[in-house]
């Protein structure tokens with residue numbers, strides 16, 4: 182099937198963190214499904230590379246270099262996207278950061294606050310900016326990328342895990358608030374996935390993590406992106422305020 186005949190033909194998708202890892206894999210799939218994709222990312226070089234790859238393959242894609250944790254930047258982004266595209270059908274809130282492993286009592290307030298600002302507050306700002314246009318259209322799909330760490334906590338990761346837990350709470354609340362409007366909101370919770378974010382740790386550590394995964398291996402970004410693709414599409418019609426794991430069977434840390 183060509184992109185023009187795809188499930189998302191004529192739709193506009195915004196993917197935060199869409200220039201790397203899970204976000205880039207998602208951008209590729211949504212482009213294949215025929216959506217016009219706006220990649221929203223902090224990294225200008227990675228954004229340029231993503232656009233060059235996908236536009237080179239004939240897809241309709243552009244990038245906006247934006248920090249999703251800044252209220253002013255997100256407001257300007259939303260104004261620009263709505264002016265230019267006139268609609269947003271899909272919002273994937275995937276941008277996220279993690280910090281070096283440290284106990285809660287070693288975590289400085291600025292690190293704790295930064296984890297919350299990007300992983301939670303950024304998701305809130307993006308939802309707040311784009312939900313009204315989806316409500317007007319009576320259609321929308323929102324996917325928030327949280328983490329299995331947000332479901333059960335993770336040692337050495339209280340700031341990240343608590344922000345991701347809050348992102349799950351936000352998703353469940355927003356999904357319920359929007360129920361029956363045509364706008365659907367779900368969370369996807371990856372386990373350990375082979376991306377630049379996860380690969381900052383040592384091969385030894387990755388091996389130890391993989392040993393705790395029932396499937397015996399870490400995941401690939403494309404395996405998470407497939408779930409996001411489904412939750413971003415009209416095929417996801419009776420699932421909202423839900424949390425979908427992509428973790429090889431591992432539900433706890």
Ligand code: NAD
Nearest residue numbers: 198201202203222223248249276277328373374376378379
């Ligand atoms: P990644 O580092 O490969 O990609 C994240 C992207 O987000 C980068 O391109 C980065 O520039 C962008 N970004 C970071 N802060 C931003 C900001 N303030 N504004 C705009 N863009 C910003 O990471 P990934 O592993 O693909 O992670 C994607 C999501 O999946 C994150 O939310 C992460 O927490 C979550 N996750 C990842 C794993 C894993 O093992 N990789 C596990 C669980 C959850």
